[in-house]
Amino acid sequence: MLPPRDSEGRKNRSDVWNHFIEEPKPNIDKRAKCNHCGTLIRFENGTSAMRNHLRRCKGISNKMLSKKQKSYSSGTMVSSPSLARPKIDQQALRIAIVKMFVAMKLLFRCIEHEAFREFLSIIAPSLNVMSRTTLARDIYKLWDSEREMLKEFISQNCQRVCLTTDTWTSSQNLSYMCLTAHFIDNNWKLQKKVLNFCQVTSHTGKTMAKKVEHCLSKWGLNRVLTLTVDKASSNDVGIQYLKKRLMSWNSLVMKGDYIHMRCCAHILNLIVKEGFKDNIDAILRIWGAVKYVQSSPSRLYKFKTCVEKQNIEYKGLVCLDVETRWNSTYLMLEAALKLHKAFEELEMQDKKYIEELEKVKGVPSYADWEFVRAILPFLKLFYDATLRMSGSVYVTSNIYMFEVFGIGKKISQMCNSRDINVCIMAENMKKKYDKYWGNVDRLNMFLLIALVLHPGYKLQFMHWLINQNFDGEVASSLKEKVESSLKLLFQEYNGGRDEIEVNSQEARFNEGGSDDPYGYNHFFQRTSSNKSELSKYLEEALEESYVDLDILNWWKLNSGRFPILSKMARDLLAIPVSTVASESAFSTGGRVLDPYRSSLTPRMVEALICTQDWLKRTQLPLFSNENGDFEELEKFEQSNKLDLFYTALLYYIIIII
Numbered sequence: 001m002l003p004p005r006d007s008e009g010r011k012n013r014s015d016v017w018n019h020f021i022e023e024p025k026p027n028i029d030k031r032a033k034c035n036h037c038g039t040l041i042r043f044e045n046g047t048s049a050m051r052n053h054l055r056r057c058k059g060i061s062n063k064m065l066s067k068k069q070k071s072y073s074s075g076t077m078v079s080s081p082s083l084a085r086p087k088i089d090q091q092a093l094r095i096a097i098v099k100m101f102v103a104m105k106l107l108f109r110c111i112e113h114e115a116f117r118e119f120l121s122i123i124a125p126s127l128n129v130m131s132r133t134t135l136a137r138d139i140y141k142l143w144d145s146e147r148e149m150l151k152e153f154i155s156q157n158c159q160r161v162c163l164t165t166d167t168w169t170s171s172q173n174l175s176y177m178c179l180t181a182h183f184i185d186n187n188w189k190l191q192k193k194v195l196n197f198c199q200v201t202s203h204t205g206k207t208m209a210k211k212v213e214h215c216l217s218k219w220g221l222n223r224v225l226t227l228t229v230d231k232a233s234s235n236d237v238g239i240q241y242l243k244k245r246l247m248s249w250n251s252l253v254m255k256g257d258y259i260h261m262r263c264c265a266h267i268l269n270l271i272v273k274e275g276f277k278d279n280i281d282a283i284l285r286i287w288g289a290v291k292y293v294q295s296s297p298s299r300l301y302k303f304k305t306c307v308e309k310q311n312i313e314y315k316g317l318v319c320l321d322v323e324t325r326w327n328s329t330y331l332m333l334e335a336a337l338k339l340h341k342a343f344e345e346l347e348m349q350d351k352k353y354i355e356e357l358e359k360v361k362g363v364p365s366y367a368d369w370e371f372v373r374a375i376l377p378f379l380k381l382f383y384d385a386t387l388r389m390s391g392s393v394y395v396t397s398n399i400y401m402f403e404v405f406g407i408g409k410k411i412s413q414m415c416n417s418r419d420i421n422v423c424i425m426a427e428n429m430k431k432k433y434d435k436y437w438g439n440v441d442r443l444n445m446f447l448l449i450a451l452v453l454h455p456g457y458k459l460q461f462m463h464w465l466i467n468q469n470f471d472g473e474v475a476s477s478l479k480e481k482v483e484s485s486l487k488l489l490f491q492e493y494n495g496g497r498d499e500i501e502v503n504s505q506e507a508r509f510n511e512g513g514s515d516d517p518y519g520y521n522h523f524f525q526r527t528s529s530n531k532s533e534l535s536k537y538l539e540e541a542l543e544e545s546y547v548d549l550d551i552l553n554w555w556k557l558n559s560g561r562f563p564i565l566s567k568m569a570r571d572l573l574a575i576p577v578s579t580v581a582s583e584s585a586f587s588t589g590g591r592v593l594d595p596y597r598s599s600l601t602p603r604m605v606e607a608l609i610c611t612q613d614w615l616k617r618t619q620l621p622l623f624s625n626e627n628g629d630f631e632e633l634e635k636f637e638q639s640n641k642l643d644l645f646y647t648a649l650l651y652y653i654i655i656i657i
Contacts, residue, residue, distance in 0.1 A: 289336070382407065
């Protein structure tokens with residue numbers, strides 16, 4: 001195409017004429033028609049008017065966007081010189097980069113990678129990209145600023161704090177202690193915040209207690225309600241030391257008699273392991289079979305062939321358990337039982353399978369599979385209870401004794417089972433159960449009161465539960481202890497005085513005073529009810545929708561009617577009954593201190609883990625079913641490459657939107 005020429009035949013040098021055509025109309029002003037939108041632009045001796053039109057021409061913008069979309073499918077990139085770049089706040093972008101590295105647990109050296117720098121050069125050409133040293137320095141600054149914000153939030157929103165703590169040994173062979181705070185804020189939302197993830201020199205109880213004391217002092221927290229720890233005996237010493245220290249601060253409730261909370265998940269783990277004690281060989285034989293199948297790809301392929309040959313509809317795979325978590329043992333047994341016919345087929349097809357297993361406990365027998373079939377429904381009760389009580393984003397203290405008494409009742413029923421193996425297992429469990437939950441003197445009254453503070457249960461259901469699990473005198477003693485502890489706690493939250501006494505004193509003070517010059521309050525005092533707030537709550541009818549009841553929302557709506565009880569509920573309902581909240585931080589620690597970044601200092605580890613926890617926001621996951629995502633990926637792999645490209649592109653566009 002030849003370049004355009006003017007009326008005198010001269011060559012037009014401006015590239016603007018690539019977008020315009022001159023209108024050949026003599027005796028009128030010179031005009032040029034836009035090739036993109038058709039607008040006529042008047043010009044005299046220059047092209048400034050046409051150039052200004054191009055900057056705001058909607059036709060050229062839509063056209064360039066269409067070209068850009070086509071360029072994605074062809075693999076080339078087209079940029080528009082006419083599109084102006086928006087101004088970027090470099091400081092905000094720098095903070096966002098620091099937060100991204102913390103939240104995504106990226107390696108520091110990624111900030112200096114050429115691909116990341118190329119990406120930043122496109123979206124922010126004027127940004128001065130920091131080095132890994134500067135990134136580390138900015139992470140410390142972010143840690144300090146977030147800590148101050150959290151400290152202010154806790155001071156304004158926390159009545160009493162409930163703590164969980166646990167220890168962990170990293171790949172550096174260093175010991176760390178995680179301290180997590182649990183409380184209900186002013187808006188009746190349950191909060192869980194990691195306060196510290198610091199290095200400790202030993203696992204002794206006194207050392208741990210001193211570290212907790214130091215952390216509480218730094219955060220300005222002295223009103224502690226409970227401390228939840230695992231079953232280690234060293235924690236008993238640490239709790240006693242910390243109790244004395246908090247007593248000197250005059251900040252304990254009921255003299256700190258119930259500050260010690262034992263992790264329910266660890267107790268359940270002990271109970272189930274005790275039940276397996278006499279039939280452990282049967283479990284180990286099935287475990288050996290699962291281990292054999294999982295030991296190599298060829299064995300797993302042969303096992304899948306056996307599954308197909310037996311026409312087993314279950315599509316899952318067997319997996320090994322984790323020794324310290326009995327619930328993973330339950331999942332292993334559940335999957336293995338569904339595939340036990342495939343194991344029997346493998347026994348006939350693979351001689352090496354028999355040879356390998358005979359070296360240890362042997363091949364699983366028919367009796368082993370029947371034993372697992374008999375105990376699996378029983379174990380599911382423990383599995384479900386563990387899941388419910390291990391939550392950290394919802395209230396668990398009000399269901400603790402509900403689950404504990406239910407498990408105790410079920411164990412007693414299984415002790416009368418006709419199956420001798422199940423009966424023996426249940427009797428072993430009962431011995432361990434009675435050690436922790438069968439002795440009424442070892443029950444934590446805070447957890448029993450938390451159940452009473454559930455408007456669907458109250459004292460009526462509590463009394464019924466106690467009668468179901470204990471005999472006459474023991475049951476009566478426990479019921480009296482719960483009621484007396486409830487009244488004592490109520491009086492303590494009421495300033496040490498009974499509410500009836502306070503009301504009568506106020507009435508006598510106002511009688512005949514300026515607010516009652518004629519002494520009429522004497523009549524209203526005699527006719528009005530002097531029942532305390534606690535009595536009114538307990539005498540009200542039980543909430544019928546107790547299963548789906550949002551207990552925090554209920555107390556939020558009724559805090560005006562029960563101001564003192566609502567303060568009690570706000571503290572007691574925040575009690576965590578397991579140390580899972582602190583243990584989950586160790587999973588993050590394992591990802592932070594991976595083999596590629598094991599040289600991080602303890603201070604940097606604490607900064608990364610704490611800041612990552614503080615930056616979290618409550619949100620729904622994009623995909624709640626990980627297995628579903630895996631199935632989708634398998635579908636992608638079965639499609640051709642072109643379809644895979646378009647499907648994956650749409651998939652990620654949806655995620656970004």
